Amino acid sequence: MSEEMTTVDMGAIVSLCKRRGFIFQSSEIYGGVSGSWDYGPFGVELKRNIKNVWWRDMVQRRDEIIGLDAGILMHPRVWEASGHVEGFADPLVDCKSCKKRFRADHVQDDRCPECGGELTEPRMFNLMLKTFLGPVEDEASMTYLRPETAQGMFVNFANVLDVSRKKLPFGIAQIGKAFRNEITPRNFTFRTREFEQMEIEYFVKPGTDEEWHERWVKERFEWYIQYGMRREYVRLRQHEGAELAHYAKATYDVEYLFPFGWAELEGISNRTDFDLRQHALYSGREIAYFDEDTGERIVPYIIEPSGGVDRAALAFLVDAYHEQRVRGRKRVVLRFHPDLAPIKVAVFPLLRNRPELVALAKEIASELRPHMMTLYDDTASIGRLYRRQDEIGTPFCITVDVQTLEDNAVTIRDRDNMEQIRVAVPEVKDTLLEKLSIC
Ligand code: GAP
DSSP, rough: OOOEEOOHHHHHHHHHHHHTTEEEEEEGGOOTTTEEEOOHHHHHHHHHHHHHHHHIIITTTTTTTOOOOOOOOOOHHHHHTTHHHOOOOOEEETTTTTTTTTEEEGGGSSBTTTOBBBBBBOEEEEEEEEHHHHHHOOOGGGEEOOSSSSHHHHHHHHHHHHHHOOSEEEEEEEEEEOOOOSSSOTTTTOOSEEEEEEEEEEOOOTTTTHHHHHHHHHHHHHHHHHHHHOOOEEEEEOOOOGGGTTTTTTTEEEEETTTTTEEEEEEEEEEETTTHHHHHHHOOOOOOEEEETTTTOOOOEEEEEEEEEHHHHHHHHHHHHEEEEETEEEEEEEOOOOTOOOOOEEESSOTOOHHHHHHHHHHHHHHHTSSSEEEESSSSSSSHHHHHHHTTTSSEEEEOOOTTTHHHHEEEEETTTTTEEEGGGHHHHHHHHHHTTOO
């Protein structure tokens, strides 16, 4: 009855995101702004679900990781100590003809990718976005929008240790915005100037760092699979010497096979004791851990799993996207894991001009709403309503029909196999909670 169609291209994803309200161009009515995107009603739910499951799995369900929410604006010395002022730069080339700028490592044959013109020699361009604190725009008031959330966790190491009394190994986790003045934002939300990160700084005893690094690489890889990504579309790639960041001893990327090729979702680095030592040096404060076993003060090593929320959202969208031909017609369906699906259940009356059906459907929706994200819709025919929910990735749809008035039962339709079952109204909530594995 149904047949899977060929693999997805980015055009189909971008168009679905706009059409269904996942992602809009930023400031679209003014012609848009490069490198920034707005998440619409379903995009914001998807992103929130990704952050929630990450926080639940990495923080709330573990004893040794605690959360933090540090400011985006930090003391400018932080960025000197971290090495970002000196070294957080990409090589940039200009086209002598059309004047456009490109990252030198994104240009293939030394000619402008837009017009074929001659390019300048590469020069380094710092990716941090500058801003000024207070009314005077001078050097003394200048700082940066953070390019990673990590530094907030390093500078709070002693505060968190004091209040939590954790023993090594322990971690600090944070989710928040980061900003980079990318030379060439591209591939939709993949490379943007404003994005969100989900980062863990995991502090371990020196000497145990390599073993912990390996454990985190495996754990973070499996996390993407756990939420439904097809294993053959996810891989690990180790950074080669020159590719390593200035702070890293070793890094593995979790990569996803996007329509534009394999690309990084998350980096898991062994940052050694670089960051804590740098902040101790620049701040003049001791940053160390007292090891009760040896009676020594030690500077822990750091293993850092650092993922992007927007990249995860894009990969989950691409991975969930399926086109099928059903009875000669194209069906687009997002097969999200139930924990990630923006809407868990949609409720419709079969006939919107029958007030008794409308009232009952609305009543069922409001009974479900406290337990799961529920949507009521009666703005189109039943076929269109199903198609809309398939494209949003809603796992279940409930239809209230004329028979419901007699047998007090409704139809529950499964997004993935389109099968329909009849369920008594008083059992609908528990049936769905069980199917969605919500407890
Ligand atoms: N604290 C380490 C760090 O920031 P990174 O590899 O530069 O490492 C971590 O960034 C993650 O942040 C990346 O794996 C990616 O998911 C996300 N990210 C980085 N730059 C991004 C950008 N310009 N647009 C969207 N996401 C980005």
